[in-house]
Amino acid sequence: MPPGGHPARAEALATLSRIAHEKMVDDEIGRLLERLRPLEESLEYDSDDASLIRVTRRDWEKQRRVPTELRVDLTRAAALGNQVWIEARATNDFAKFLPALQRNLELKRRYVECFEWDDSPYTPLLDDFEPYMLTSEVADVFATIRPVLSELVREAPRVDASFLHLSYPVAAQVGFYERVLATLGLDEGSYRLDPTVHPFCTSFSRRDVRMTTRFESGLDGLWSTMHEAGHGHYAHGIAPSLERTPLAGSPSLGLNESQSRTWENLVGRSRQFWLHWYEPLQETFPSQLGEVDLESFLTAVNRAEPGPIRVEADETTYSLHIILRFELEQQLIEGSLDPKDLPEAWNAGMADLLGVEVPDDTHGVLQDIHWSQGGIGYFPTYALGNVISLQIWAVVLEAIPDLDAQMEAGELGELAVWLRDNLYSLGRKFTPKETIERLTGTPTIDPQPYLAYLREKLASQPAGV
């Protein structure tokens, strides 16, 4: 979009959100839901139809609490904030961004007032992305992982990863990523991969999965492709019977992110995966990797190395970036942090949590798009995804005992089918905790498998460059 397009886009989005909201909160939907109650009660809890009625009722009741005008204002402010953020980040100008942030925060506080909460006004915001999750639950998980990660990052050996950031010809990257994608178990003709600045995956239906990656940061695009393929897998695996219903999605962003992390990290940084793929990768990039042995490669792609930018962070450091944002967001919503003091608080948090000095706001508080769009309550789901991914992975390893051997043979099909059948296909039928319990036997978010995974990974790293 040319920059001049922002204001009209904001109005168009505001109008669409008005139409969608008015349709959703209509009294008629409530009457229909009431009429369906006997049917719902006559059906199995797990059935598609009972789930459809139950989840739609919850959506309806939640959206009914929000006045249409507030919904429209939120949408417009998010779109306009986005434009201001682009300019502010480009010019390292937090003062320019501040009014848009204040406007979005003010609207988010009015949004919070539409709901009841026990622990924190942050909980209704969190609920938009991680339904039924309390702020206090997230805080407990983060309190457990924070000191461990902080110590792991500070003690991690510095390793040579410079070969990952040489120049890798784009056409060869595309070819290799497409080869890997073809083995992930996605149906041919239902996905595509395109270049972008900031990778994302969007899906318009089960068979219309659009992944993007970037080709300008050495080999990073490989893991960003695997990451987006995880999101794509989720959308692709939703049961056909749920298409074009409110159930065609994932129960929460945390669960969705757990799968992007699974494919990116648990598969894409594993020794087993690279026992198959490293030779083809070397053959594709002989001048960049011909002299790098598998051990050095694995050490580099599994290293922990703190830096100021979240999207460039390694697996271990990543959740620390999130914890900082979670803490600042709560303070902003609770009112204990004045938005104008945000850069200072950000920089102090980065020093405290990661031991990183922030060079400027562009590489600090202005680095992410989310707050400019009023996306508050979203960040924690990234770290929850990391945690949940390891809980689910433990079950996967039990269910597919020879998964290691399969991965070494370049076979990911059984993994894909298992995850589809046991997780992706469920869509939004169940709450996040119900979904996790179905898979793992417990609804609790347990950070221990995640911490054990990172500890073991970093303990095996050779010391020093």
Next chain:
Amino acid sequence: MPPGGHPARAEALATLSRIAHEKMVDDEIGRLLERLRPLEESLEYDSDDASLIRVTRRDWEKQRRVPTELRVDLTRAAALGNQVWIEARATNDFAKFLPALQRNLELKRRYVECFEWDDSPYTPLLDDFEPYMLTSEVADVFATIRPVLSELVREAPRVDASFLHLSYPVAAQVGFYERVLATLGLDEGSYRLDPTVHPFCTSFSRRDVRMTTRFESGLDGLWSTMHEAGHGHYAHGIAPSLERTPLAGSPSLGLNESQSRTWENLVGRSRQFWLHWYEPLQETFPSQLGEVDLESFLTAVNRAEPGPIRVEADETTYSLHIILRFELEQQLIEGSLDPKDLPEAWNAGMADLLGVEVPDDTHGVLQDIHWSQGGIGYFPTYALGNVISLQIWAVVLEAIPDLDAQMEAGELGELAVWLRDNLYSLGRKFTPKETIERLTGTPTIDPQPYLAYLREKLASQPAGV
């Protein structure tokens, strides 16, 4: 979109068209329009508000005639036909395309039945793109130009244009096209140019004009950029007071196309334009054009050279491609041509009108996307645009007496402002004929200026290669 996405896209579009249609044809809109009648009558015919009420009433009355289910079916069939066409064209398989064409034709006939007409059942279809225009009026214009164009094309000297289709490095093309675009009078920051397979321009608001071009066909992308810039100019020039109303558009596709043709041909193939730009072009592409003098270049870009493909056709041949489609479309809608006989009729028409032998259906009847989407009645507007562009150009030359000198100096600003103030800014306030009359003093579509222009152009061509 990956190919698997087509069915879900068709359903999504069908749903959107249902919502839009239901909102538009609501009784409440009629009541509001009735209530506004006294206001409308108290205002000047030319005023924004009177025009808004008048045009919206016409839109409402027209759309009310179409049952929502038919509108939905048309939308779905168009989207599904598109998919079939992509596959059929790729495999030169008209039989595969035939059922989709038949389905779209059947729905179009049911659509026609929603309306009254005097001259031809084709008129209600034409009206969707060229409001208030009768089939018989178009037939009259085409009957005048057909023999002249056919003769001009057959008698045109063959000239050397091979240098236009050498390899032109993409980055240099982008740089040059951006330089030219910057002089066309579009506000900075309100447009962008991107690569595509089949060039188009889409605009989401006055200040969000998105043009595309192609870089793989030698220098053709230059004129396709100028062409799309004409469409972009129209959208960009609509009066701000009309934004987000039904008046934010152009009165007809013919008028819109007249402007893409103006910038592509009347500006972009003129001697005056190239007296300024040819030296910079040579400097940009010294190995391709260094040895080609201005006269040879002008001769090549103004040549007439019949071929099978419409989108590659020169200015003179182009309208003949359209006349063929117009005749076939009428026969299909009137029922005098069975769709299964379309390839034969197509090939015969190409031989008759252009003297061209069609190699296969992919380069014949399957070449265009329009029919696959039920876009019947659309094609004639392309040729009407050619005709209208010269009627308006005659007025422009009177209004800006030193336009030639301005173009030679690389100055296009006054032309852009004049066209904006006298045409683009009006949006859809007036009917096509009212609009043409405001500009030229007559509502009649007069093909003589267009024919005179082509005759003069081709008469000045040197004979032989």
